Amino acid sequence: MFNNIIILLSGKRKSGKDYIAEKLLNTIGKDKCTIIRISEPIKSHYAKVNNLDLVELMSANKYKEEHRKQMIIWSDQMRNQDSSYFCRAACSEIAPKPIWIVSDIRRKTDIAWFKTTYGDQIRAVRMFATEQARVSRGFAFTVGVDDVSSECDLDDFTEWDLCISNNNKEECDDAIKKILSLANIS
């Protein structure tokens, strides 16, 4: 596979993982870069099993939030059988581009699988935003979502290559520069 650097983005809900991933994609260029979402195979398999509309499920709307808890429970059951099932599925048909951005790393097993599979190509990035900023972006603490392993498993992980803040435009611009530098892109 022709990929040189794989940027893993992790952070709490509404810390801006997708936002930063899209900015990186637009900066690096779609010819050289692609975004991978582990949630894609989770959602497509979950939609199939439950006869749901995948387009609605992929969008950041109420429909997605309504199904989030059930998807967490279902995907945990799948992971208990095979912890790297969704990581493998997400990477199985990716275009051969030099930079991959995985925009929704949530578990130690996700990082372990990427490191085992892609070794020193991996750059692990943790994003932070204040609760105030996250609330302003639509975050509301939800039992069964924010207090379970999909949201908390990486809270005590320390082996990040880079930690960044994304509370405002200045921090976001700075974060983009730091991630590009980490990935050896000037």
Ligand SMILES: Nc1ncnc2c1ncn2[C@@H]1O[C@H](COP(=O)(O)OP(=O)(O)OP(=O)(O)O)[C@@H](O)[C@H]1O
């Ligand atoms: N630096 C920023 N400036 C302005 N808006 C931002 C910034 N970062 C994120 N946002 C906005 O906040 C909202 C949440 O961001 P995003 O969807 O990227 O978060 P996320 O971490 O991917 O969340 P989730 O884990 O729920 O998928 C989006 O509407 C996004 O446009």
